[in-house]
Amino acid sequence: MRVGIGYDSHRFTEGRKLTLGGVNIPFSKGLAGHSDGDVLCHAIIDSILGALGEGDIGLHFPDTDAAWKDASSIMLLTKIVELARKRGFELVWIDTVIIAESPKIAPYTASMKEVISHSGISPSIISIKAKTNEGMGFIGKGEGIAVHSICLLRGLSS
Numbered sequence: 001m002r003v004g005i006g007y008d009s010h011r012f013t014e015g016r017k018l019t020l021g022g023v024n025i026p027f028s029k030g031l032a033g034h035s036d037g038d039v040l041c042h043a044i045i046d047s048i049l050g051a052l053g054e055g056d057i058g059l060h061f062p063d064t065d066a067a068w069k070d071a072s073s074i075m076l077l078t079k080i081v082e083l084a085r086k087r088g089f090e091l092v093w094i095d096t097v098i099i100a101e102s103p104k105i106a107p108y109t110a111s112m113k114e115v116i117s118h119s120g121i122s123p124s125i126i127s128i129k130a131k132t133n134e135g136m137g138f139i140g141k142g143e144g145i146a147v148h149s150i151c152l153l154r155g156l157s158s
């Protein structure tokens with residue numbers, strides 16, 4: 001068994017869609033980023049990579065590489081789920097916390113699980129929780145969104 005932790009944060013910017021877990025959420029701003037800015041997928045990716053001991057998202061998908069410009073983070077996540085299998089591991093559980101002052105995230109978590117399942121992560125092995133930061137700090141001021149993720153992998157041969 002292996003555990004991994006992932007964290008990511010992105011700032012809000014005008015003129016972009018807000019995409020979380022592959023779901024477009026109606027909001028006045030989106031998240032800045034080289035890819036689609038999907039901070040939930042990025043944190044999940046880093047937690048899987050952490051458990052694999054394979055570096056982080058920046059190593060696999062450098063933001064200097066035009067191939068990943070505006071890339072779908074669900075596609076990036078799919079590649080990392082495939083990498084885990086290739087390395088001989090299966091995903092046992094992923095738990096996440098999205099921290100955002102607004103918009104309200106809870107109404108969209110079921111849809112996020114459904115879209116994330118396209119990457120090969122079954123909805124039955126992922127938890128997506130959401131909370132505000134009680135008005136404190138950069139999240140409280142509505143400057144961006146942060147996500148924590150933890151994942152458990154099991155060796156396919158063990």
Ligand code: MG
Nearest residue numbers: 008009039042
């Ligand atoms: Mg990111």
